[in-house]
Amino acid sequence: MNLTKKDKKAFFLGAGVFAALVLVWTSAAWLVPAEAFQGEVYRILYIHVPSASCAFLCASLLFGFSIASLVKKSPQAQFGLWARASAEIGLFFTVLTLATGSLWGKPTWGTWWTWDARLTTTFVLALLYGAYLLLESSMPAGILRQKVCAVMGVLIFADVPIIYKSVTWWRTLHQPPTLNFAGSVPMDGPILRTLIFSLVLCVASCLWFVWQRSANLRLRLLFEDQSFRQWRGV
Amino acid sequence: MKQTFFQQLRSHFKHGLSAELAEPQRWVGSFLFALTILFLFAFALGDLEEKMKVQVLTAEFFLCSFFVLQITHLRIFAAEEEDKAVDIIQSYPTVMSTYYIAKVLLAILFSALIIFPFLGLMILLHGFPALTGKFALIAALSVVSLSALGVLLSWMTQKAFGRELLFPLLYFPLAVPVLLSAVQASFCLWGLAPEAMFLKWLSLLSGLCVIYFTLGFLLFDEITGWE
Numbered sequence: 001m002n003l004t005k006k007d008k009k010a011f012f013l014g015a016g017v018f019a020a021l022v023l024v025w026t027s028a029a030w031l032v033p034a035e036a037f038q039g040e041v042y043r044i045l046y047i048h049v050p051s052a053s054c055a056f057l058c059a060s061l062l063f064g065f066s067i068a069s070l071v072k073k074s075p076q077a078q079f080g081l082w083a084r085a086s087a088e089i090g091l092f093f094t095v096l097t098l099a100t101g102s103l104w105g106k107p108t109w110g111t112w113w114t115w116d117a118r119l120t121t122t123f124v125l126a127l128l129y130g131a132y133l134l135l136e137s138s139m140p141a142g143i144l145r146q147k148v149c150a151v152m153g154v155l156i157f158a159d160v161p162i163i164y165k166s167v168t169w170w171r172t173l174h175q176p177p178t179l180n181f182a183g184s185v186p187m188d189g190p191i192l193r194t195l196i197f198s199l200v201l202c203v204a205s206c207l208w209f210v211w212q213r214s215a216n217l218r219l220r221l222l223f224e225d226q227s228f229r230q231w232r233g234v
Numbered sequence: 235m236k237q238t239f240f241q242q243l244r245s246h247f248k249h250g251l252s253a254e255l256a257e258p259q260r261w262v263g264s265f266l267f268a269l270t271i272l273f274l275f276a277f278a279l280g281d282l283e284e285k286m287k288v289q290v291l292t293a294e295f296f297l298c299s300f301f302v303l304q305i306t307h308l309r310i311f312a313a314e315e316e317d318k319a320v321d322i323i324q325s326y327p328t329v330m331s332t333y334y335i336a337k338v339l340l341a342i343l344f345s346a347l348i349i350f351p352f353l354g355l356m357i358l359l360h361g362f363p364a365l366t367g368k369f370a371l372i373a374a375l376s377v378v379s380l381s382a383l384g385v386l387l388s389w390m391t392q393k394a395f396g397r398e399l400l401f402p403l404l405y406f407p408l409a410v411p412v413l414l415s416a417v418q419a420s421f422c423l424w425g426l427a428p429e430a431m432f433l434k435w436l437s438l439l440s441g442l443c444v445i446y447f448t449l450g451f452l453l454f455d456e457i458t459g460w461e
Contacts, residue, residue, distance in 0.1 A: 070456050127407040130403075154453065
């Protein structure tokens with residue numbers, strides 16, 4: 001197998017990000033002190049909060065690539081591939097958010113799942129990502145698919161502010177956002193620092209996933225195109 | 235001679251209306267669905283206490299609206315598809331957004347013809363306390379939002395495989411915020427939620443209505459004429 005310089009760079013970058021993430025999560029599990037009220041169970045926050053942020057980030061990426069797809073009048077399959085990659089990774093992080101939230105909910109709220117506003121709207125986001133991928137795979141390739149999926153990407157983004165604000169609009173079990181831009185963060189220094197590190201590294205790994213997945217999709221498209229040409233004898 | 239925006243809108247609306255009226259069996263399905271819901275809930279209501287009854291009736295109304303609109307949207311372009319009229323429309327120098335608005339108006343008209351008599355029956359049979367201007371506003375905003383969204387999605391899934399399965403999968407998650415805000419705003423009216431929250435829920439509902447309609451209006455042109 002011959003790896004190009006670009007492939008090697010991507011591999012080492014990804015390996016570096018994941019190694020740092022494992023390091024931060026290990027220190028979160030062993031070195032950071034337990035929380036005064038919740039005890040050990042709070043540690044799931046180091047996965048839950050970053051994965052929720054990545055789920056939102058993917059929705060923003062999907063929106064950006066969808067807009068680019070619509071604005072560019074020439075057929076640009078590139079943006080479609082980036083958008084699909086964002087939706088796939090977004091679905092992964094949304095499911096991870098729901099799963100870790102559920103694991104935290106059982107010992108804290110006494111239930112795996114409740115039809116709380118934040119939980120319901122996040123579940124809706126997972127459904128929207130799933131719907132986007134289903135739509136994309138159930139249409140014949142071409143400019144129409146690209147445009148239709150771009151419209152769906154824009155519609156999905158309309159849901160994001162509702163999910164984000166759901167904890168303040170509805171009376172919910174889920175606590176309001178802990179990390180905010182107002183300045184007051186009710187967390188101890190080591191907990192906050194570890195959370196910020198895991199957040200930054202999780203975002204970096206999310207971007208790496210999107211980048212690699214879109215490269216993977218581009219390669220698949222190339223293979224399909226070449227096999228079609230061979231079959232046609234072109 | 236090129237027609238103005240409103241002339242185009244009127245032509246599309248008139249054409250759509252005559253196509254719908256030519257085959258009334260198209261909307262009889264929605265009507266029968268509404269009747270089924272009415273009978274089913276009439277039996278289920280039984281001896282429920284008043285507060286619970288109002289909650290169940292609110293759910294009944296929005297459930298009926300959601301599915302009636304879904305059935306309407308699924309076949310909103312059926313007449314043109316059968317006659318291959320869409321290709322002809324696209325070959326004219328027409329603004330496709332007028333076609334979109336005409337279809338939204340038709341969806342609103344035909345679903346309102348079922349939903350509002352259904353609401354009347356709910357008031358008559360169960361004493362549903364819906365005879366207020368505020369509730370009419372909530373119902374109208376929900377119907378407009380869902381129609382704007384449904385018509386756009388219906389066009390988007392036209393060329394997709396397994397359209398009948400795909401459409402509800404796209405429509406349901408995007409309709410959930412509309413339904414939740416409509417139900418919450420109604421609860422504020424019946425005193426089941428703080429009255430001070432009414433304006434907030436109504437603002438969310440109006441916001442969604444504006445977003446879905448504007449996106450549909452702006453993006454419909456983008457997804458037509460690329461086949």
